[in-house]
Amino acid sequence: MSARPLNVGLIGLGTVGSQVAERMLSWGPQLSRRAGVELRLKKVLVRDVGKRRPIEVPSDLLTADASELLEDSSIEVLIEVAGGDEPMRSYIERAIQVGKHVITANKVVMAKHGPELLDRAADRNVDIYFEAAVGGGIPLISTFRVDLQANRIERVSAVINGTTNYVLGRMASAGLTMADAVREAQEAGYAEADPTDDIGGFDATYKLAILASIAYEIKVRPREIYREGIDGIEPVDFRYARELGYAIKLVAHTQRHTGRVEARVHPAMVPLDHPLARVEGAENAVFVEGDLVGQVLLVGQGAGGRPTASAVVGDLIDLARSIRRGVQSRPSFSFDDRVGVIPIGEVTTRAYYRLRVADRAGVVAAIGQVFAEEGVSISSFIQKDAWSHDQTAELVVTTHPSLDASLQRARERMAALEPVHAVSSYLRVF
Amino acid sequence: MSARPLNVGLIGLGTVGSQVAERMLSWGPQLSRRAGVELRLKKVLVRDVGKRRPIEVPSDLLTADASELLEDSSIEVLIEVAGGDEPMRSYIERAIQVGKHVITANKVVMAKHGPELLDRAADRNVDIYFEAAVGGGIPLISTFRVDLQANRIERVSAVINGTTNYVLGRMASAGLTMADAVREAQEAGYAEADPTDDIGGFDATYKLAILASIAYEIKVRPREIYREGIDGIEPVDFRYARELGYAIKLVAHTQRHTGRVEARVHPAMVPLDHPLARVEGAENAVFVEGDLVGQVLLVGQGAGGRPTASAVVGDLIDLARSIRRGVQSRPSFSFDDRVGVIPIGEVTTRAYYRLRVADRAGVVAAIGQVFAEEGVSISSFIQKDAWSHDQTAELVVTTHPSLDASLQRARERMAALEPVHAVSSYLRVF
Numbered sequence: 001m002s003a004r005p006l007n008v009g010l011i012g013l014g015t016v017g018s019q020v021a022e023r024m025l026s027w028g029p030q031l032s033r034r035a036g037v038e039l040r041l042k043k044v045l046v047r048d049v050g051k052r053r054p055i056e057v058p059s060d061l062l063t064a065d066a067s068e069l070l071e072d073s074s075i076e077v078l079i080e081v082a083g084g085d086e087p088m089r090s091y092i093e094r095a096i097q098v099g100k101h102v103i104t105a106n107k108v109v110m111a112k113h114g115p116e117l118l119d120r121a122a123d124r125n126v127d128i129y130f131e132a133a134v135g136g137g138i139p140l141i142s143t144f145r146v147d148l149q150a151n152r153i154e155r156v157s158a159v160i161n162g163t164t165n166y167v168l169g170r171m172a173s174a175g176l177t178m179a180d181a182v183r184e185a186q187e188a189g190y191a192e193a194d195p196t197d198d199i200g201g202f203d204a205t206y207k208l209a210i211l212a213s214i215a216y217e218i219k220v221r222p223r224e225i226y227r228e229g230i231d232g233i234e235p236v237d238f239r240y241a242r243e244l245g246y247a248i249k250l251v252a253h254t255q256r257h258t259g260r261v262e263a264r265v266h267p268a269m270v271p272l273d274h275p276l277a278r279v280e281g282a283e284n285a286v287f288v289e290g291d292l293v294g295q296v297l298l299v300g301q302g303a304g305g306r307p308t309a310s311a312v313v314g315d316l317i318d319l320a321r322s323i324r325r326g327v328q329s330r331p332s333f334s335f336d337d338r339v340g341v342i343p344i345g346e347v348t349t350r351a352y353y354r355l356r357v358a359d360r361a362g363v364v365a366a367i368g369q370v371f372a373e374e375g376v377s378i379s380s381f382i383q384k385d386a387w388s389h390d391q392t393a394e395l396v397v398t399t400h401p402s403l404d405a406s407l408q409r410a411r412e413r414m415a416a417l418e419p420v421h422a423v424s425s426y427l428r429v430f
Numbered sequence: 431m432s433a434r435p436l437n438v439g440l441i442g443l444g445t446v447g448s449q450v451a452e453r454m455l456s457w458g459p460q461l462s463r464r465a466g467v468e469l470r471l472k473k474v475l476v477r478d479v480g481k482r483r484p485i486e487v488p489s490d491l492l493t494a495d496a497s498e499l500l501e502d503s504s505i506e507v508l509i510e511v512a513g514g515d516e517p518m519r520s521y522i523e524r525a526i527q528v529g530k531h532v533i534t535a536n537k538v539v540m541a542k543h544g545p546e547l548l549d550r551a552a553d554r555n556v557d558i559y560f561e562a563a564v565g566g567g568i569p570l571i572s573t574f575r576v577d578l579q580a581n582r583i584e585r586v587s588a589v590i591n592g593t594t595n596y597v598l599g600r601m602a603s604a605g606l607t608m609a610d611a612v613r614e615a616q617e618a619g620y621a622e623a624d625p626t627d628d629i630g631g632f633d634a635t636y637k638l639a640i641l642a643s644i645a646y647e648i649k650v651r652p653r654e655i656y657r658e659g660i661d662g663i664e665p666v667d668f669r670y671a672r673e674l675g676y677a678i679k680l681v682a683h684t685q686r687h688t689g690r691v692e693a694r695v696h697p698a699m700v701p702l703d704h705p706l707a708r709v710e711g712a713e714n715a716v717f718v719e720g721d722l723v724g725q726v727l728l729v730g731q732g733a734g735g736r737p738t739a740s741a742v743v744g745d746l747i748d749l750a751r752s753i754r755r756g757v758q759s760r761p762s763f764s765f766d767d768r769v770g771v772i773p774i775g776e777v778t779t780r781a782y783y784r785l786r787v788a789d790r791a792g793v794v795a796a797i798g799q800v801f802a803e804e805g806v807s808i809s810s811f812i813q814k815d816a817w818s819h820d821q822t823a824e825l826v827v828t829t830h831p832s833l834d835a836s837l838q839r840a841r842e843r844m845a846a847l848e849p850v851h852a853v854s855s856y857l858r859v860f
Contacts, residue, residue, distance in 0.1 A: 023580060023722065033764075034579050131577065137723035139569060139577035147561065147569035149464050150453060150743030275729070278708075292453065293567035293740035296730040299705070300723065310723035313580030321760070330751070334463075 005038035006320050009069035009100075011045040011091060012082030013062075016105055016132070018055040019309035020081060025057070031313065035320035043069045045082075070094050077319060079312060080104040081132070089113055096121050096128070101323070103315045105132035105308055111206035115219045115335045122332030127322070129315035134207045135160055135284045137307035138300040143288070144214045151290030153215040155255040157430070160207045162282035162303050163198035164230050164250040166190045168267075169281060172238045172248065178231065190282055200229035201250060204265045208252040211286070212263050216256060218339040220263055226344035228266035237354060237425050240396050241269055244352075244380060247277040251430055260342045268430040269352050269398075275299075276430070345405030350379070350429035352398045353411060358419040359393040367397070367420075370413045374406040392421055398429055435468035436750050439499035439530075441475040441521060442512030443492075446535055446562070448485040449739035450511060455487070461743065465750035473499045475512075500524050507749060509742060510534040511562070519543055526551050526558070531753070533745045535562035535738055541636035545649045545765045557752070557760055559745035564637045565590060565714045567737035568730040573718070574644045581720030583645040585685040587860070590637045592712035592733050593628035594660050594680040596620045598697075599711055602668045602678065608661065620712055630659035631680060634695045638682040641716070642693050646686060648769040650693055656774035658696035667784060667855050670826050671699055674782075674810060677707040681860055690772045698860040699782050699828075705729075706860070775835030780809070780859035782828045783841060788849040789823040797827070797850075800843045804836040822851055828859055 008024070010017060024031065024041045032038045041061060049062045069075055070091060078095040080088055080102065089109045092102050096117065104110065109117070110133045121128045131141045135158075144153070159165055163185055170181040182199065185191035197203050205222045212220040230250055241248050246269035255262040270277040275297050279285040284302025289295050301307040322330065357363045364383070371378055377400040384394045399407060415423045438454070440447060454461065454471045462468045471491060479492045499505055500521060508525040510518055510532065519539045522532050526547065534540065539547070540563045551558045561571045565588075574583070589595055593615055600611040612629065615621035627633050635652045642650040660680055671678050676699035684693040700707040705727050709715040714732025719725050731737040752760065787793045794813070801808055807830040814824045829837060845853045 019722070027580075030582075031580065137577075137720075138726060139573045142572060142577055143569045146748050147567075147572055147744045148740065149747040150457075150461065150740050152460075290567075290740060292449070292736045292743070294731045294737055296568060296728070298726070298728055300726040306722045307724055310578065310580050310720060313722070314577045317579040318576050326756075 005040040006035070006077060006323060007040050007042040007075045008077045008079060008316065009043045009045070009072070009075040010041060011069065011078065011080045011088070013044055013046045013053060013057065014082070015305040016081040016308045016312065017044070018053060019305040020079060020312050021057050022055045023309060023313050031317060035317045036324045037320050039316065039320060042075055043072065045069050066091060070098065073098070075100060076323065077101045077103065077316065079316065080106055081308070081312060084108060085112065092117060093120070096124050096126055099124055099126055101127045101319055103129040103312055103319065105130070105312055107133040107203070107206040107210060111209040111222045114210060114213060118333050127319060127330055129319055130210070131315050132308045132311035134210050135286060135298070136300065136302045136304060137310040138284060138286065138298050138302065140211065140286055140298060141214060143296075143298065148288065148290050148293060151292045153256065154289040154291060155253070156211055156215050156286065156288050157276060158208070158211070158252045158284070158286040159249050159276050159279040160252050160284050160286065160302055161198055161204040161250055162284060163191045163195065164204070165279060165283065166281050167199070168230060168233070168248055168250065171233070171235055175235050177235060178233060199231055201227045201265045204250055204252045208254060208263060208265055212254040212261060213335065214333070215254065215288075216261055216339065217334060217336055218261065219335045219337060220261070220341060224263065224341040226264040226266065230267045232425070233267055233427070234425065237427065240354065240382070243382070244269070244398060245272050246270055246429070247272055248427065249276055249279065251276065253430070257342060260340050262342050262347050264344060264347070266428055268428045270430045274430070345403070345408065347404045348401045349404045349407060350399055350401050351407040351411075352425070352427045352429050353396070353414065353423055354425035355395045355397070355414060355423050356392050356421040357395050358421065359391050360419065363419045366417050367395070367414055370410050370417070371399070374402070374410045374413070376400070376402045376406050376410055435470040436465070436507060436753060437470050437472040437505045438507045438509060438746065439473045439475070439502070439505040440471060441499065441508065441510045441518070443474055443476045443483060443487065444512070445735040446511040446738045446742065447474070448483060449735040450509060450742050451487050452485045453739055453743050461747060465747045465754070467750050467754045469746065469750060472505055473502065475499050496521060500528065503528070505530060506753065507531045507533065507746065509746065510536055511738070511742060514538060515542065522547060522558075523550070526554050526556055529554055529556055531557045531749055533559040533742055533749065535560070535742055537563040537633070537636040537640060541639040541652045544640060544643060548763050557749060559749055560640070561745050562738045562741035564640050565716060565728075566730065566732045566734060567740040568714060568716065568728050568732065570641065570716055570728060571644060573726075573728065574641075578718065578720050578723060581722045583686065584719045584721060585683070586641055586645050586716065586718050587706060588638070588641070588682045588714070588716040589679050589706050589709040590682050590714050590716065590732055591628055591634040591680055592714060593621045593625065594634070595709060595713065596711050597629070598660060598663070598678050598680065601663070601665055605665050607665060608663060629661055631657045631695045634680060634682045638684060638693060638695055642684040642691060643765065644763070645684065646691055646769065647764060647766055648691065649765045649767060650691070650771060654693065654771040656694040656696065660697045662855070663697055663857070664855065667857065670782075670784065670812070673812070674699070674828065675702050676700055676859070677702055678857065679706055679709065681706065683860070687772060690770050692772050692777050694774060694777070696858055698858045700860045704860070775833070775838065777834045778831045779834045779837060780829050780831050781837040782855070782857045782859050783826065783844065783853055784855035785825045785827070785844060785853050786822050786851040787825050788851065789821050790849065793849045796847050797825070797844055800840050800847070801829070804832070804840045804843070806830070806832045806836050806840055
């Protein structure tokens with residue numbers, strides 16, 4: 001074992017940070033043996049030094065002054081688990097600039113600025129590890145970075161947001177409304193006080209941006225990814241889903257096409273026999289298809305302090321081994337700038353529509369006419385008994401694969417038909 | 431990119447070897463870019479140089495003389511995908527001795543001699559990579575070696591033999607006898623002409639020996655693992671399994687106890703809602719539980735030329751990157767010699783028994799007495815209608831968790847009861 005310890009600075013002592021600190025402090029000898037060098041937690045940046053914490057961290061390790069970590073040249077590794085864009089991006093940038101290696105669980109920073117930070121790190125001959133930024137403790141980045149390197153990645157499909165998965169699961173199993181399911185998730189600690197980031201699909205979009213960038217070695221920006229949240233889905237949609245043989249999941253999907261990639265996050269009807277349909281609660285699942293390996297499925301806890309700390313400390317051990325062996329940095333990522341993301345309209349999808357229509361002759365013909373004119377082939381058509389109180393009927397249509405633009409146009413055209421009161425739901429079928 | 435190419439010798443040009451050669455020859459520039467060094471296939475050892483092959487390999491690369499690979503000092507990496515114990519173990523040992531790195535898909539050699547070969551490689555400052563030896567293209571070794579290093583591994587449960595899984599699946603779905611299912615598997619290319627290695631559980635035992643050794647950093651020998659094959663399971667057992675809410679799978683399981691580990695391979699009743707119950711056909715699935723990460727499930731094609739080649743070439747790229755960066759070898763594995771395997775009798779399991787009994791008074795009491803005396807608590811008890819032609823009835827008992835020795839003794843004692851014609855089946859419940 002190397003004689004000189006490896007000094008580590010930690011930013012953040014919340015759910016993840018406290019677990020990282022705890023493992024480093026209580027399991028030091030094991031970690032150091034595996035790393036081949038003594039791992040020493042030298043400083044921890046927190047907002048409030050005096051705050052009471054569930055984990056005991058020696059008070060002389062705590063500071064509220066970032067420069068005590070960033071400008072301490074004896075600290076070789078910076079672990080950032082505080083989250084959010086700024087000031088974390090600046091901290092990471094500064095750390096790289098002064099020659100520190102970085103380990104981060106920050107999906108926002110990696111999704112928005114990952115390629116630039118990785119380029120900069122390569123210039124400075126340091127590393128950025130970010131296994132914890134996507135899928136908690138599930139080995140994803142390393143799988144793409146190492147195990148699947150002999151493959152051309154064809155597609156990645158994932159359920160990578162635990163909050164929406166919990167909410168959708170409760171709506172499906174207990175018939176809750178979205179509002180009630182979200183409230184329950186908040187009470188159970190699965191959703192933030194402001195759940196927009198999860199419910200709106202932003203969190204999944206950040207994660208998909210990272211996965212797609214690594215999978216295809218291209219720069220996929222969160223803003224380039226088509227995004228739809230789960231708001232708008234009603235309990236009745238779960239009944240139809242079941243009747244048609246589907247579960248409703250927030251799916252993140254990316255697929256290789258010639259010279260371009262498809263990348264989208266939206267709720268989708270997933271066939272019940274697909275592994276993604278079975279992902280439950282706060283679990284995450286990532287389905288990868290490579291041209292040699294075929295299909296690989298990786299499942300685990302995608303969030304939470306302990307699984308995320310597992311990934312962070314795993315990265316630390318891997319990094320420490322490299323440093324011990326005198327390796328300055330891993331081979332840098334190379335991102336091909338010429339490959340872009342296909343606009344959603346040009347992608348082939350399938351659709352599920354739920355409509356409220358006037359219960360009278362000619363409605364089905366009018367709707368059929370719209371699909372025919374858009375060149376969309378209908379896969380299933382369900383009309384339930386009319387509701388006598390307002391003379392309307394509920395109508396559900398699913399389609400065969402078509403250009404997404406045609407499916408969206410069909411939706412607009414149906415909504416404009418006089419006997420159609422509303423297109424109450426429009427979901428893609430996976 | 432490094433100016434000097436990395437010369438590779440390949441042993442074996444069968445199902446896996448031909449896919450490795452094909453990817454190296456047809457995808458050279460991509461692989462070399464990812465590896466950071468030109469990867470050059472210099473020599474391929476085959477049994478018969480003149481044999482016609484589905485993959486075109488330049489004939490000057492082929493040789494039937496092992497020394498042309500082993501004694502060529504320009505070859506830095508030896509890939510062995512021929513399989514079997516000898517002469518492969520000797521080849522690998524010789525390669526290490528003369529300072530070559532080794533990549534192998536050989537589960538027999540790694541299970542039987544892995545710890546010694548890894549020690550020897552560490553002494554010679556070279557590496558052995560063996561991701562392909564277990565679970566085809568599923569990232570397993572790397573997951574234990576890197577991603578889960580911050581964890582104490584609690585247990586690993588796996589369905590890692592595709593042949594038996596295919597056979598059991600066909601027995602369950604089509605009601606085939608084992609003999610017919612094996613014949614069908616042979617015709618479909620899923621089973622060898624002599625299927626003993628798979629059906630008898632040997633293959634799964636080799637793989638579990640490797641996984642357990644890596645997971646716990648101890649030397650687990652195949653012969654120390656309790657092993658039962660799937661022969662003896664009858665179609666009727668699948669009917670009872672379904673009735674009781676189980677699937678029948680060949681399960682490889684290892685679990686940490688204080689100072690010792692449990693390690694066993696046997697057919698088991700797996701609850702239908704457990705992920706291992708859903709593994710289909712030639713698929714493999716590995717369920718890992720770490721103290722920080724919780725449960726992680728990894729699923730993919732566990733065998734076959736392309737998935738296995740994916741792992742081999744992935745290892746090659748990882749190794750080439752290390753070599754390019756001037757790293758002589760990865761940190762060596764360290765195996766703790768003091769941790770042993772618990773004898774099966776001392777392990778806690780649950781049991782399923784199927785008995786043929788005389789259809790008369792007192793039988794249930796006699797059987798209940800055996801369990802009571804062994805201190806085993808009964809979980810379910812099914813007696814089906816008597817068979818009038820021979821005055822016997824079929825009786826199925828499942829138990830709560832008990833010492834395996836007690837469950838085995840209960841089996842023997844029941845078999846010895848006068849009214850019990852036979853204990854036709856004894857399976858553990860997972």
